[in-house]
Amino acid sequence: MAGFGVRDLDALQMVPHPAVTLLLEFGAGSPVLDFADGRQLRGSMVAGPGLGSGGAVRVRGENVECVQVRLSPVIARAVLGVSPADLDGAVASLGDLWGRETARICEQLSDVASWQDRFALTDALLARRHEAGPPVDPEVAWAWHRIVGSRGLARVDELAAEVGWSRKRLWSRFRSQLGLPPKRAVKLVRFDHAAHRLVAGEGAAQVAADTGYADQSHLHRDVVEFTGATPATVVAEPFLAVDDIAWPGRGTPAKPHVPGIFVRSPTGGETATAVNVAQSPALA
Structure with a gap:
């Protein structure tokens, strides 16, 4: 707070x-x-x-x-x-x-x-x-903490397998209890980490490479989607x-x-x- x-x-x-x-x-x-x-x-x-x-x-x-x-x-x-x-x-x-x-x-x-x-x-x-x-269900809490701990690099299929649920069940419980689907959570956590590295002065190409984006264009698309601004201006x-x-x-x-x-x-x-x-x- x-x-x-x-x-x-x-x-x-x-x-x-x-x-x-x-x-x-x-x-x-x-x-x-x-x-x-x-x-x-x-x-x-x-x-x-x-x-x-x-x-x-x-x-x-x-x-x-x-x-x-x-x-x-x-x-x-x-x-x-x-x-x-x-x-x-x-x-x-x-x-x-x-x-x-x-x-x-x-x-x-x-x-x-x-x-x-x-x-x-x-x-x-x-x-x-x-x-x-x-x-919330302990499986849902565990999946959320894994997503945050991995800084958005966790894979939803692997999370479901690790808690012993189907992908569909994880999606349903996660969405109903936390307010967003697990894939969206992964994307949001990854964006948040990348955005703060950009604010710290790191270059977009390096940030993209280090935070799980396919390339700099992928990072650019996510930043625009979440903020309406480019990586160069969001900082x-x-x-x-x-x-x-x-x-x-x-x-x-x-x-x-x-x-x-x-x-x-x-x-x-x-x-x-x-x-x-x-x-x-x-x-x-």
């Missing part, structure tokens, strides 16, 4: 990520998602894996303060109370899922004084809901640039400045790219 305080968020593109995104807002303003078809969604929300494919979703707002959580699809069903499949890669208002609890959580986040207290509050919420919710996307600060451990260097994004430090100061981060047991 990470905390963001944004004075003026100017239509940043959402870049697809292999996680369920939970956004809890509590500031004076509200984040607004604009969709290519003209739809809008405002306030606290939850998005299925791969939100923003094709560059079709942008987020904006003024005086936005929020806690953003990237939930593994393996635990998302228990935490949300619905399967990520019900989101189908789209976005839902959190109030539609949690009712009055959403407003109560946002009030609590606003009432506490520090980001660390907000993280602790959010962590307790996630842990409580996760404990009470239904788990400048602010959401990708801030990732290594907000969610460290990818091994990619952070950009020195991301215009328009301001986040509060643990001591209450404000800088252009510092993000408060909490590693939550509930997210493991």
Whole structure:
């Protein structure tokens, strides 16, 4: 999870990520998602894996303060109370899922004084809901962790054989419980890894060779499919640039400045790219 305080968020593109995104807002303003078809969604929300494919979703707002959580699809069903499949890669208002609890959580986040207290509050919420919710099949969880661990190089046929299921059964259970088919999960995880290596400054040809693409053209097609941008231009996307600060451990260097994004430090100061981060047991 990470905390963001944004004075003026100017239509940043959402870049697809292999996680369920939970956004809890509590500031004076509200984040607004604009969709290519003209739809809008405002306030606290939850998005299925791969939100923003094709560059079709942008987020904006003024005086936005929020806690953003990237939930593994393996635990998302228990935490949300619905399967990520019900989101189908789209976005839902959190109030539609949690009712009055959403407003109560946002009030609590606003009432506490520090980001660390907000993280602790959010962590307790996630842990409580996760404990009470239904788990996914262990075979499905294992297949997901294999896909993530291989950085999108796992083969679906081999995953099915290793858990003792048919390909059709794995596809059905995986899709219904995690919100996307295993082949799409492989593709999304591979893209995510490749995109962050591009952001780190590596050349497209080398990235393609190292991350399982047939060639550079194959990488180019996937990047365009997921972002609507070419590999040469996607590296400048602010959401990708801030990732290594907000969610460290990818091994990619952070950009020195991301215009328009301001986040509060643990001591209450404000800088252009510092993000408060909490590693939550509930997210493991």
